Amino acid sequence: MKYLAAFVGLLLSMPALAQVPAPGQSQSKPILLSGATLHVGNGTVIENAAVGFANGKITYAGPKSGASSASYEVVDVTGKHIYPGLIQPNTTLGLVEINSVRATIDTREVGELNPNIRSVIAYNTDSDIIPTIRANGILMTQLTPVGGTISGLSSIVQLDAWNWEDAIVKADEGIHLNWPTSLLPLDNIPNPRYAEMKQKREHTLLELQQMLRDAAVYKAAKPEKENLKLAALAGLFDGSRKLYLHANFAKDILEGVNFAKQQGVKEIVLVGGGDAVAVTDFLKTNNISVIYSGVHQLPNRDDDDIDLPYKTPFLLQQAGIPFALDYDLSIHGIRNLPFIAGTAVAYGLSKEQALSSVTLNTARILGIADRVGSVEVGKDASIIVSNGDILDMRTNDVTHAFIQGRQVDLNNKQKYLYDKFKNKYESEAKQVLN
Incomplete structure (x- = not known):
């Protein structure tokens, strides 16, 4: 006692x-x-x-x-x-508290294809990290699940609420697809597992294709018995839900967008987009918006311009590609969201264009521009x-x-x-x- x-x-x-x-x-x-x-x-x-x-x-x-x-x-x-108020897309804020403590991590589900997983129900409004983010002007985030091929459903929340129900601005607004990276054999570095890895990737793509086809049939048939996975995907075919395609390399971007279009997906947003400036004509032709995650990262290749990540927002602006900025999935780094926009100013964007890239542009891409x-x-x-x-x-x-x-x-x-x-x-x- x-x-x-x-x-x-x-x-x-x-x-x-x-x-x-x-x-x-x-x-x-x-x-x-x-x-x-x-x-x-x-x-x-x-x-x-x-x-x-x-x-x-x-x-x-x-x-x-x-x-x-x-x-x-x-x-x-x-x-x-x-x-x-600034808006941070593509984040696990509130889904993880301490990366080294497993009990505080609730960012992913087991399995590869989980379109029905709702990230918002795991959102912790009492996270110690949230107030530190608000102090730098970020008032809204997109809760994004991670892992697997299809991670699940993201939701948009505001950062001043008693519980996840009160926090919701737009629930279950998009499906997140992590495109399987293309495998390229290296001439002078033999990899005995290359054939196995290639076969596994092809199997993953076939599974993904089959699930999307089943979802299209499910939507058209309107069965009495609900299939949660197929029901979650159904919104991709009428535009009521967006497909967030996570890809960085040019080949993967082209392949992922073409694949989604072939399956009848209406709204596609590219997330990551490390090589987006290499395929701007393709993105513009297919009406693809970009959530660019790499301003404060190294270039993808050794022979890329060392300043390319800093200049990418300006180059996207010049190409007429709708884009927003995010500070990737680092929960502690989110407070730096306004400063990556500031970096883009130093490399070509005007201050007001940079501000839009973390406010109005983001709201438009997420489908909440009528409110914020x-x-x-x-x-x-x-x-x-x-x-x-x-x-x-x-x-x-x-x-x-x-x-x-x-x-x-x-x-x-x-x-x-x-x-x-x-x-x-x-x-x-x-x-x-x-």
Whole structure:
């Protein structure tokens, strides 16, 4: 009993700020952010602007001179910058907490073909990592399962919720297909397993083809007895669900897109896209959008331009390919999403184009642009305010964040620990000086 009492006492003594902040209260009164520079997200910039929102929806976005403050609680943000909340696609945030602890990992299911697996039901809204992501302006993510050939269904969530049901913005919106990488024998390096690996790949593709054909028949037949796997795939044939094709090499991109088209898949989004700039004509002809994951990675080949990953967003923009940026599946790296967009600025994109690549472009590709992605009247009040340029790590300093009009608590464990030890060593330094 004494040990239990000691344990309870320890829990009660833990500072509240070290815990995951509680979700914000629903917006109770209209708010007007006044005096900042507004970056709409669609390329428009308005100096000395105002943004008003009520009941979670944006009611005004324009020059400060045109805003009536009569019914609003005015928040003075003069000299600051207002942006739409950033969106991170293709992530396992909330599905894994500590990579070295198996019990905290819930990113994949056993087996190769799992189209019916729903990633969102494993989403942990109490993850310690989520508040650290919000602090840099990321307010929404696409939960993506991993592993196997067909990993399962992704869902889009906002990052301020009590549970996964409350977090959902768009549930089960797409199927993720990891295209089997082409196998090329190396002339001077014999591989006794090459024939076996090639046969296994061909078998995987035949299984995949058969499942998609069965799903098309299932959709047309509308049987009384539900088949969960085939039912999950059915939406690919009428465009109600997207196929997210994960591929990097040019040969795999061409092969994967052609395969999906032959099976009757309507909406295809390329994820990864390391060689996307080598096949831009093909992507444009087939109306393929790209979620590019490689800005801060090395080139695919030794003889590639060392700056190619940095320049790829600009080259995609020049080619007219709709694209968004993501920071791959690294849960801790997601906080750097605005900075990979900043890197793209240094290599050709304008600042507003780069902003769109992590806001409105992403919302369009994910099918949620009618609700978020830009600061426009009628959309959800998913808004961030920064003291400086959100894309520059030297000036990124988020002071306010709102999700559906609710003010988000920007405290997190890292900020708490920083203040804790900063105060400790400053106090010790003063004692030494005295």
